[in-house]
Amino acid sequence: MSGTTMIVLIVLISVGSGVVYDMYKKHLEFKHKVQNNNSDAHKQLAETKAEVVALKERVQTLEAIVTDSSFNVKQEINKL
Structure with a gap:
């Protein structure tokens, strides 16, 4: 192997x-x-899941208030 070939190989290997x-x-x-x-x-996923759980609880509370019979009576009284 010649000196030039060796230099080219060394450069190629280095690069x-x-x-x-x-x-x-x-x-x-x-x-x-x-x-x-x-x-x-x-x-972000954990935060979103926690927010969904909190919102579900709020919706359940609102549903309980709206479906309560005393709520309907209060609305009827307010209409008068």
Whole structure:
């Protein structure tokens, strides 16, 4: 193998390993961003579920008030 061929191979190996290393770093950054986005999505989902539960409780309370017979009597009195 000639000296020129060896120099070309060394340069190719150096550049190739640098490119592979940069690709790996980008992959790790992307993986980190995805994990952060997933944790944010899980937090939002938990908040939304808690809000839905609270709203269901409020609706049940309002339904109990509206279907109460004394509520109907109060409305009739207010109409007069």
